[in-house]
Amino acid sequence: MAQRGGSRPIVIFILGWGRSGSTILDSLLGAAPGVASLGEAMYLARRGWLEQRLCGCGMCVPECPIWSAVAGDLQPQLEALGGAAGVEQLRQQICGRKSVLWQSLARARPYARDGASSNERERRYARFHEAFYRQASERLGAGVLIDSSKHPAHAAAIAGAGDLPCRFVHLVREPRAVAHSLSKRKDMRDGSGREQMRRTFVRAALSWVLFNRICRRMVAADPHGIRLRYEDLCARPQASIQQLLESVAPGLAPVPITAEGRATLPVNHSISGNPSRFRTGAVEIRQDNAWAQEQPPWQQRLIRALTRAEARHYGYV
Numbered sequence: 001m002a003q004r005g006g007s008r009p010i011v012i013f014i015l016g017w018g019r020s021g022s023t024i025l026d027s028l029l030g031a032a033p034g035v036a037s038l039g040e041a042m043y044l045a046r047r048g049w050l051e052q053r054l055c056g057c058g059m060c061v062p063e064c065p066i067w068s069a070v071a072g073d074l075q076p077q078l079e080a081l082g083g084a085a086g087v088e089q090l091r092q093q094i095c096g097r098k099s100v101l102w103q104s105l106a107r108a109r110p111y112a113r114d115g116a117s118s119n120e121r122e123r124r125y126a127r128f129h130e131a132f133y134r135q136a137s138e139r140l141g142a143g144v145l146i147d148s149s150k151h152p153a154h155a156a157a158i159a160g161a162g163d164l165p166c167r168f169v170h171l172v173r174e175p176r177a178v179a180h181s182l183s184k185r186k187d188m189r190d191g192s193g194r195e196q197m198r199r200t201f202v203r204a205a206l207s208w209v210l211f212n213r214i215c216r217r218m219v220a221a222d223p224h225g226i227r228l229r230y231e232d233l234c235a236r237p238q239a240s241i242q243q244l245l246e247s248v249a250p251g252l253a254p255v256p257i258t259a260e261g262r263a264t265l266p267v268n269h270s271i272s273g274n275p276s277r278f279r280t281g282a283v284e285i286r287q288d289n290a291w292a293q294e295q296p297p298w299q300q301r302l303i304r305a306l307t308r309a310e311a312r313h314y315g316y317v
């Protein structure tokens with residue numbers, strides 16, 4: 001039985017926009033001893049407990065031994081917020097469209113880490129998630145947790161109003177590749193029968209700018225924050241993962257990745273995310289460059305024009 005209150009893990013938030021390779025980064029980091037992948041943990045209440053979708057282990061979240069135990073541990077916190085539906089309502093208020101636009105426009109407030117500028121809603125959200133990470137750490141036997149929700153408002157609320165050591169990793173990918181991926185139909189494969197989010201290339205490009213701008217500024221304001229390009233992760237997976245872990249959680253044993261980019265992924269308990277989270281065993285890390293052949297040149301030019309100012313910060317222009 002876990003102790004009430006659990007342990008005090010380091011939480012690594014992968015930040016960024018969709019289709020940037022966060023699931024493979026999450027899985028690779030989770031292969032390190034003492035580290036556990038949570039996947040997109042901000043969907044625990046909605047997709048996990050309410051919609052009963054599949055955990056990375058293949059069982060539906062309410063039946064997974066880890067998440068059913070954590071639900072039991074969190075009964076007092078869940079009751080205080082009105083159950084899983086109350087947690088989901090709070091998430092929608094924190095991570096809604098207005099909140100993201102506001103973060104992009106306002107400068108200092110959302111990035112403060114002293115808690116003084118957090119509002120009561122953010123404090124309630126942070127308190128619930130702190131209890132969740134502590135119990136997850138205890139139940140998974142991991143001192144470092146990876147939350148690949150990517151959403152800057154989710155991470156900013158927890159890091160700003162909470163008490164756990166939180167680290168930000170901004171993962172960014174070439175905008176044309178992201179827009180191409182977001183144009184494709186992809187099944188979630190999590191038992192819901194739903195598809196992954198899709199966007200027109202214009203909306204994909206504008207969201208890429210908005211989200212990466214917020215994440216870039218969050219990481220710049222964080223002394224532990226680091227940025228990683230998807231292209232560099234694929235070109236040098238071993239060095240990228242090692243460097244990242246040494247920066248954010250020093251002293252961990254290395255992730256077993258060969259110089260050729262082959263890794264062995266363990267079974268994980270990821271709550272939600274890209275279907276590649278279900279891959280276990282030997283995998284080869286390769287960059288997906290399909291966009292360069294499949295995306296019409298006129299679309300590529302338009303995406304470049306829309307994203308140019310932000311893309312400069314990452315060497316894509």
Ligand SMILES: [Zn+2]
Nearest residue numbers: 055057064269
């Ligand atoms: Zn599971």
